[in-house]
Amino acid sequence: RRTNRMIRFEKLAATEKNYPFVDAVVDADYKNGIFGEVVDGTFTAGEGFKAIMQIEKGDDMKYDAFTVLKGDHARIADFSKVDGQIVNITADELPETYAVDNMLVAGATGTLVVDGGATNEAFKVIEVMPYGVRAVVVA
Numbered sequence: 001r002r003t004n005r006m007i008r009f010e011k012l013a014a015t016e017k018n019y020p021f022v023d024a025v026v027d028a029d030y031k032n033g034i035f036g037e038v039v040d041g042t043f044t045a046g047e048g049f050k051a052i053m054q055i056e057k058g059d060d061m062k063y064d065a066f067t068v069l070k071g072d073h074a075r076i077a078d079f080s081k082v083d084g085q086i087v088n089i090t091a092d093e094l095p096e097t098y099a100v101d102n103m104l105v106a107g108a109t110g111t112l113v114v115d116g117g118a119t120n121e122a123f124k125v126i127e128v129m130p131y132g133v134r135a136v137v138v139a
Helices: 013-017
Strands: 007-009 021-026 035-039 042-045 050-052 073-078 086-089 103-106 112-114 122-129 132-138
Touching: 086 122, 103 132
Parallel strands: 021 042
Antiparallel strands: 007 086, 021 073, 035 042, 035 050, 050 073, 086 132, 103 112, 103 122, 122 132
């Protein structure tokens, strides 16, 4: 069972050395951890190398389906700024099947898909864990 829908950096050093976050307003209700792009200050789920990494708050803290509501400001991680960092993907955004060495990219819905042709802007699975995967950012 996967819990705590999110993607997170394995080590804090990833954010201390190179702050990868941007602020954006979300254009719809989105679950924490969904991928997409930011255009003119607005985040839209879909293909892209950014994801909502909101700090949970209030009654929804530690709730599996923490949602950022339409019009809210959200903390968006730009993974192009953290090449080589390891992330833990503990989210329902993972595809149904995946394996070590798979390259994961965001598909049209903002969830990850396996892309055998990806060479950059992807997450390379380095370990399959009970909660999801450990992956290295390939920017």
